[in-house]
Amino acid sequence: MFRRAKVFNMKNSKLKIKRIICILFVITFLMGCGQTPPGESSATGMNPQTQNSSSDDAVSATTDEANAKKEYDESEFKTVDWFVTGATSLPTPWNLNMPVMAEISKKTGVIMQANIPAQDADTKLNLLMVNGDLPDVITIMNETLYAELIASDQVWNIKEFFETYLPDAKIINGGFPEDIRNAIEIRDGGWYSIPSHINSVDNEKIWPIPDSTKEYWEGMKTANQFTMVLNRTIMKEYGISEESVKTEQGLLDAMKKIKDAGATNENGGSVYPLMIHANAVLTTNNALYSIFGAMPVDEDGNYRSEYYSDSYRDALEFLNTCYRDGFFDPAILTMDQASMVALMNEDRVFCHIGGTAADAMCDRKVKDENGKETNEYVYYCPGPIAWESGFVPVIGVNNTVAKGWLQTFISKSCEEPEAVARFIDYLYMEEEGLALWNYGIEGTHWIENEKGLIERTEAGKEAYDNMATTGMGAFWLFCNTSYDRSIQNITSNIEDNVAAVYGRSPETHLYDSTALVLPSGYIEAGSSYDITKIEVDNYVPQQFAKIVMAENDEQFDTLYQEFLKQLDKLGLPELDEYKNKVVQENYETYGYKLKAVN
């Protein structure tokens, strides 16, 4: 039977539901319109109908001269849509209440609306590219993507851009170093991007390094964060001298001592004699190549992957010895970086081979018996170890940093080109602008000390620590390394910097790696070379684990031979050949040739 009473109840609750739905609709509608975040003065981005001032080009070109030192009023601020990867500390949205950002806007008339995707930024950019609607300015890291952007013909040639919109810009009038520009043109077939962290011989001429810090920066030129560090606290406790560990046997003996003693840290956690980031073999390899002297060329100077080198075999043998003697705990192969760093911070690691930049691992200082901090750092780099094989360590130095790290492209559909031109030139090339975004307002955030170097004040330090809010130090895309080096106040010693030790040691073989730089997009995505690279990258960590854990010499040999054979099978020699073509050409261009040592 059909209950009528129920129908009534349904009707009432239906009415209630209808009312709620109506209210929800209204809310939705209100939220859907009128979303203007603070700091944005006008809507830009996907709406193409905002006025384009390119028709006023001729006028603005001349008035820009007069505007060079002009300060802009808030009503004149133009908003620029900036797609950013990498420089994740940029404040979003732009906040005119913060002194650094306010000053930048005043001097350039620009509000930078940074859009920083949390992940898959490259995918998102690809989507925008397919849609034919790129953001005004794009800052990316991925090499394959540069090639795509350039090939799509949707970005400006930098020289043309500035010549059209800001002919007086420093960037095309001597501010941008020639050698880097040449390197970019070789790599990309034209100058289409603004690289971050520019540093080269020519750039140093523009921003000379003062005598007071010369030694430090010379040492940093050959610095490599992938190196070996030892723990002084543990060594002191077990009476291991720094001299004794400078030979291979000495190092192994020290590890044995620690293992036999059942060493623990103050909380009773056992000490790992050897620690490498074995879960990220491809990264750790950087350290192994450097320490054991593996170069990516053979004796004749032809490009050949380090995997084939005797040095790499030596590295594997060393690790295998450590494993067989019980210094290399298999559990390391499953550890993630966080766990590893945690162990290092707790003094549970004696010898660490790998990247040292993570989480300030090496910033801690030794404490004396009274618990007071001494001047010595807990983790130090012992420098080159005298390996039984006699192999010397190597470091590849590239003095023309054309790759930089972040590349900034200007889209042809950019709506405020003069504004963008001013912004870039000011923050990237002008001394005033560089000081402003790096250090803040003179007097408030920094002062010039007697050596002519910049020192932060307390207010400055605090602002720098909160760069995501204040914007100070956040514009990594405009990092001008030579400028940084010319005014940075160095308070630490170069000897204490673990990354610099190998480079400064006379035993290390330094080589010029400029010739090894390949043009971007050289290995086309989807080509057989690309597949080879991916397969090799997948294969190496697995086989690495097996080789290092071989139980005896025979097994080691077998696995090692298997390793080489499989690499051949995956097509690595062909890939090396392909890369070699460019390397040989580069030798011609740069006028030198490399040769493998070891």
Added chain:
Amino acid sequence: MRKKGKTPAQITALGKDRKTQLTLHAMLLPGTILIIIFNIVPLYGILIAFKAFRPMMGFSGIFTSSWNNFENFKQVFRSSEFWPMIRNTLGINLLGQCITIPATLIFALLLNELTSKRFRRFVQTATFLPHFISWVIFGGLCINILSPDGGALNQILMVLKLIDKPILFMGEARYFWLIVILSGLVKDIGYGSIIYLAAIAGVDPTLHEAATVDGANRFQKIWHVTLPGILPTVMIMLIFAVAGMLNNNFTQIYVMQNPLNQPASQVIDTYVYQIGLEKFQFGVGTATSLLKSVLALALLTMANFVSNKITDTGLF
């Protein structure tokens, strides 16, 4: 002219009259429009799987770029790890579903048997929680618990004298599948049981009453009343599980992978991520999705057929 032997009222009751049909189709309309706009229209994107498309070609590039002879498809098969990959994917899923579906179902049934309403609500909410922990955190926790260096599981096993030295669980390929399955079970048993709970609640209570009258105990009631009552739901979940044989939870596997367990942990989704997304190989990504889709539909049809034959219920 009247239809043979049926009154107008009867025809209406049958529902074949125009008014009813119109109403029904009107009810289908909003959903249909949405499906067509958001699911059917974008289907032209499948072309990308068959072409050498690059994003810089823009929208028209999808249509104008050249056909590339199944190159995109070949890429997946080219991998020297192709068979291990397939084996791992299917293995984890088959074993996983064999464990997970019964476990979740039994859990739902047991929950239903709890007499205290408050305790039941508490258990439901508590087991619901892990679903919200990200795999990055949960995976990290699992790795921590399984660690040989002070990890909880090894400690417990040693105290119970079941083993004498710690086992590197995450380092052995043979444990990986179980670790993935069991961690997934803990995380989602509460969430997954929701659908079964709803089905159990929907069983006609008069049937339960009748069973009690007939003298059935709890277990018999579950076996003879509840289970048959929720059979359609269970079969549907099974069919979907079969159709999803080629999909894995990418984040979970990615977080727990390492060089030692790689032979057991490389699955289709992680491989495609490496060759596909990282290099904007939309072509390869689309090709793999298409392959998976076709296979999934085939599996779905098969599973549905079997289900209809055996239990007389199915999707269609």
Added chain:
Amino acid sequence: MNNITISKAVSKTADAIIIAIMIIAVILTVYPFYYAVINSLNEGNDLLKGYVLLWPRKFTWDSWKAALSDSAILNALAVTASRTVIVTVFQLFITSMFAYAFSRPYLKHKKFYAALGFCSMYISGGIIPFFLLISALGLYDTYWVYIIPSLFGGFYNVIIFTSNYKAIPASLFESAKLDGAGEFRIFLSIVTPLTKPVLAALGVFSVVGLWNDYSTSLYYTQKPALQTLQYYILKLVKSRGALEQLQSSVAGNPEIAQLFSSIDGSGTVTAKSLELAAMVLATIPMVIMYPFAQKFFAQGMLVGSVKG
């Protein structure tokens, strides 16, 4: 002892076993959440020494404060909450209505809808054409992109509804029709109340799915004001967590490596502690919501609603 006593004893033992199993289940499932909570209440730089397992080593509310202090989180919360409620309500309505009509055996052209449905479930054109569609419809970077594409709940839900509708005895429909009720009326007044458990279940799935979604924000919006809660959290986490990967990839460049160590945070709030705090806080609304939905899973509540 007679049969009743024996079976009562068995019953009691069964009860005890079930309760024991449940308690174990609760411990196993609550612990991960507890773990997240205590670690979020621990000092971030202390976490570098390893996670805590039972109780914070160095207790601090700082990470929670940091997670809540940004006003952007309130906006993200509003966006997410409004979107979740609106879409769930409409989605359940549209999808169940669709499923009802689909479940009627006398529906003509059923095969067309079935084909449409299964196709939409399994075959997809990929992200590119979808993105182009969103852009062409003018939904990109607007609030509507959170609503309109999600209004249909997916054919998966249709199937579940359908099987439930088919299970309703035909006699109910017949008598309703004899009373003169139209299909829509039957749907609203009879069928919907009868299927409350399923509506609740799918409602929960919908709410949870929408609450946890971040990919819509990621690919289809740009404005910070349109971020959803999970996207906001993702940004928080990734902007500092991605540094780990970058640190390894900028092989050898000390300046860049330095940038990261400077912002990685060595104070009481670090990337990890912030991520944990945000995750815990974002889960709380779900934990509050769920018990309300549970009411619908109680068996026997439908007694008296259908007779004869």
